[in-house]
Amino acid sequence: MTSKVPFYIAVIALVIIGIAMSIIRHQTYNVPWVPGETRQIWDIEARIEFTARGKEVKASLAAPSTQSGYTLINESASSPGYGISYNSTSSGRRIEWTIREASGPQTIYYRSQFLVDENTKRDVTPPSQPMPEPKLPSLELSAGKALVELARQRSADNSSFTRELIKALNEPESQNASLLLHTNNKTNALYALLSIAEIPSRIVGVIELEDGRRRQNVQQMIEVWTGEDWQLFSISATQDGKQHPLLIWDQSNVSLLDLMGGSNSRVAFSMIARNISPTEATESKAEADGLLNFSIHSLPLEEQAMFKTIMMIPIGALIVVFLRIIVGLKTSGTFMPVLIAVAFVQTQLVTGIVGFLLIVGVGLIIRSYLSRLNLLLVARISAVIITVILIISIFTVVAFKVGLTEGLSITFFPMIILSWTIERMSILWEEEGGKEVMLQGGGSLITAILVYIAMTNEYLQHLTFNFVGLQLIVLAGILVLGTYTGYRLTELRRFKPLVKD
Amino acid sequence: MLSTLIDLAKIPSRLKSKGVLGMNQRNHAFIGRYNDRAKYPLVDDKLKTKIIAQRHGATTPEMIGVIRNQAEVKLIHDMVKDWPGFVIKPAQGSGGKGILVIVDHDQQRYKKPSGNETSRQEVERHVSNVLSGLFSLGGKTDVAIVENLILFDDCFDGFTYEGVPDVRIIVFKGYPVMAMMRCSTAASDGKANLHQGAVGVGLDIASGKAIRAVQFEKPLTHHPDTKVDLSTLVVPDWRRLLELACSAWEMTGLGYMGTDMVLDRTKGPMVLELNARPGLSIQIANGTGLIPRLRHIENLEVPIKYPTPEQRVEYCVQQFSTETKFNYM
Numbered sequence A: 001m002t003s004k005v006p007f008y009i010a011v012i013a014l015v016i017i018g019i020a021m022s023i024i025r026h027q028t029y030n031v032p033w034v035p036g037e038t039r040q041i042w043d044i045e046a047r048i049e050f051t052a053r054g055k056e057v058k059a060s061l062a063a064p065s066t067q068s069g070y071t072l073i074n075e076s077a078s079s080p081g082y083g084i085s086y087n088s089t090s091s092g093r094r095i096e097w098t099i100r101e102a103s104g105p106q107t108i109y110y111r112s113q114f115l116v117d118e119n120t121k122r123d124v125t126p127p128s129q130p131m132p133e134p135k136l137p138s139l140e141l142s143a144g145k146a147l148v149e150l151a152r153q154r155s156a157d158n159s160s161f162t163r164e165l166i167k168a169l170n171e172p173e174s175q176n177a178s179l180l181l182h183t184n185n186k187t188n189a190l191y192a193l194l195s196i197a198e199i200p201s202r203i204v205g206v207i208e209l210e211d212g213r214r215r216q217n218v219q220q221m222i223e224v225w226t227g228e229d230w231q232l233f234s235i236s237a238t239q240d241g242k243q244h245p246l247l248i249w250d251q252s253n254v255s256l257l258d259l260m261g262g263s264n265s266r267v268a269f270s271m272i273a274r275n276i277s278p279t280e281a282t283e284s285k286a287e288a289d290g291l292l293n294f295s296i297h298s299l300p301l302e303e304q305a306m307f308k309t310i311m312m313i314p315i316g317a318l319i320v321v322f323l324r325i326i327v328g329l330k331t332s333g334t335f336m337p338v339l340i341a342v343a344f345v346q347t348q349l350v351t352g353i354v355g356f357l358l359i360v361g362v363g364l365i366i367r368s369y370l371s372r373l374n375l376l377l378v379a380r381i382s383a384v385i386i387t388v389i390l391i392i393s394i395f396t397v398v399a400f401k402v403g404l405t406e407g408l409s410i411t412f413f414p415m416i417i418l419s420w421t422i423e424r425m426s427i428l429w430e431e432e433g434g435k436e437v438m439l440q441g442g443g444s445l446i447t448a449i450l451v452y453i454a455m456t457n458e459y460l461q462h463l464t465f466n467f468v469g470l471q472l473i474v475l476a477g478i479l480v481l482g483t484y485t486g487y488r489l490t491e492l493r494r495f496k497p498l499v500k501d
Numbered sequence B: 001m002l003s004t005l006i007d008l009a010k011i012p013s014r015l016k017s018k019g020v021l022g023m024n025q026r027n028h029a030f031i032g033r034y035n036d037r038a039k040y041p042l043v044d045d046k047l048k049t050k051i052i053a054q055r056h057g058a059t060t061p062e063m064i065g066v067i068r069n070q071a072e073v074k075l076i077h078d079m080v081k082d083w084p085g086f087v088i089k090p091a092q093g094s095g096g097k098g099i100l101v102i103v104d105h106d107q108q109r110y111k112k113p114s115g116n117e118t119s120r121q122e123v124e125r126h127v128s129n130v131l132s133g134l135f136s137l138g139g140k141t142d143v144a145i146v147e148n149l150i151l152f153d154d155c156f157d158g159f160t161y162e163g164v165p166d167v168r169i170i171v172f173k174g175y176p177v178m179a180m181m182r183c184s185t186a187a188s189d190g191k192a193n194l195h196q197g198a199v200g201v202g203l204d205i206a207s208g209k210a211i212r213a214v215q216f217e218k219p220l221t222h223h224p225d226t227k228v229d230l231s232t233l234v235v236p237d238w239r240r241l242l243e244l245a246c247s248a249w250e251m252t253g254l255g256y257m258g259t260d261m262v263l264d265r266t267k268g269p270m271v272l273e274l275n276a277r278p279g280l281s282i283q284i285a286n287g288t289g290l291i292p293r294l295r296h297i298e299n300l301e302v303p304i305k306y307p308t309p310e311q312r313v314e315y316c317v318q319q320f321s322t323e324t325k326f327n328y329m
């Protein structure tokens, strides 16, 4: 048994290194062990892509500033070869990139950090100029005046007045509203109506803060002056349901991006929420971009968001290894449950389970017909893949029509994997009968649910994302499990007859 | 509730004291340590097993032919023209999957052990499924082996229902450590694989006599279909069967292995297939654990000249003889 010694030394070394790395991270970067005692920071990255024409380029992007609920603590722009300047203009802050000559596809980044902060200090500047005259043709102007008059009767102040206008604009039967919406989009129509009523307002660009979101676009909303503050209104009628917090990015009322010397421009936002300790929050200018910070946090945000999921996968693997070696649970396909769990994270649990059962169930029925056609294996699997895609698209469309927006997330399921699962289960059905299918399918589902519970656990998420050292400990755990030679739990039942006599 | 929990907690130590081998330990301490991965293809492919077995002078069921691709599927009817009974099986199958047993035919209608007939098309379809890998490990494409039907020895009449019984012997480092006979039942449909519902009868290594019988891992005394008393089962020609099983070690070099053997009416003991990952149910059929015997063999001193199969059989016959454990209630 001497050959085991190096193995255990390696395992212990892994654990020690893992713990040491975590402690260093905890102490030098003040990352707390639990997510509770923290302040939240949003890292938001704007990624601008365009094609330069080979001449001088000037790009100017609206920049966000401290606002109710969020304090801007840090910002930076990166772009090789460009000169950068931050300008305060009459219509808000802008960042400007300039270069003498550039050609071909260009990508430039602007990154800002906001501290979630209940008591933000900010200046509430009242509207400076009176509202401009509405630019509407006479027919639409009178329609607008009618709407404004009606809303004025039904409201008490600026904010309830705006709410009434939004309601009116979302009324599909209203003739006045449809006349206005014929040539304007809803935001512009609301802005025009507010200017008829001479209520100070402005169009702003807003982004929804959702952890791990990538490639989001700016949405247009309207800010209305209530007399002492600016209040934000979304033009979509129903505001209930789960709403993500909103951050106003662009107050300029001009444009999000001005580009000279380039075309095909596109601005996309990625964001990620991070927990920092209160002390770190106060030293707001932390060495976020320091050279010595070799953590995932030094990657571009888009990659970081991806890592949030990737870092959870080892935990999933650990659970699968545990269930197979210690418990002896049968699953169809070793790591298929982990992929299903990743899909569950996107779809939410109940929708995910229903979707999984629907796809596999319908898939099995169709597969049983395919088996009568006597096809070769590759053709059969391909046919199953296409069927799965069809099932998914039908469910998505039906869910959309019925108004179940949760149904849309069904597309997150890994289709090829599901097809193999269906194929394997149907062979199992033919060979061993439905009982074995239920056993293995149930085993997979239970595993997937357990992995899902772990993956969505706040503490585990916090730990795996902030402490890379933890991965080494998980690895050590898996290695140790791999040497377990005792009985599996299911074997206790199986071999029970042997204990009796 | 609590007492059942306490009972459950006691099971592992009791199993351990009985020397029951679990899946993890099997994989770790025996398969992982004694079976060289490079040699797996020898036993995972029944065609290769047949070739090496014949090279070492062991008898195997006679091969009628091999069908290797879809274009040859229709040749099956001509191939079996002169063979009244035959079996089609996937070269890389396991657990009795994809085995079609035909006991009689006129090249139009094919008769199965149950007496049911199948058509030409259905036989062709079965071959085609075998080729496309439906029954094989990992769904890889496979070849179909067509071999002669084994007519089992009359002495097994009544112990098996519509199928050839086979003898599974665990061979460790060339020593036979535990044996059982697997008898097919109506539930197992002419195939002798335990999880399909065949009856497993533990056999005394010394004499080839029945020790205990189980179906679906539960003890029983009589065959469920033929009602024959299973305790009266004795395998004839036992020594030769053991020696044949042991010689599989010389053939493959695999240290921990399950050998499947059959007794043909005219040709005597034959090797049906070899298994690098034999199941653990043999312990339930024998009512005893494998570990004490495996450790015994493991601790044997290895002489310069390794013992011959005859010597190894002789040793195990001395060491591992067991009383019958049938329990009539």
Ligand SMILES: Nc1ncnc2c1ncn2[C@@H]1O[C@H](COP(=O)(O)OP(=O)(O)O)[C@@H](O)[C@H]1O
Binding pocket: B061, B087, B089, B093, B094, B095, B096, B097, B099, B101, B147, B148, B149, B150, B163, B164, B165, B166, B184, B190, B191, B192, B193, B260, B272, B273
């Ligand atoms: N040539 C044959 N003649 C009659 N029965 C056979 C023949 N080959 C296999 N069988 C039956 O099928 C069962 C399984 O065959 P085997 O070759 O061991 O394949 P597997 O690897 O699937 O267990 C045997 O136990 C036996 O009952």
Ligand SMILES: [Mg+2]
Binding pocket: B095, B096, B260, B273
């Ligand atoms: Mg077999």
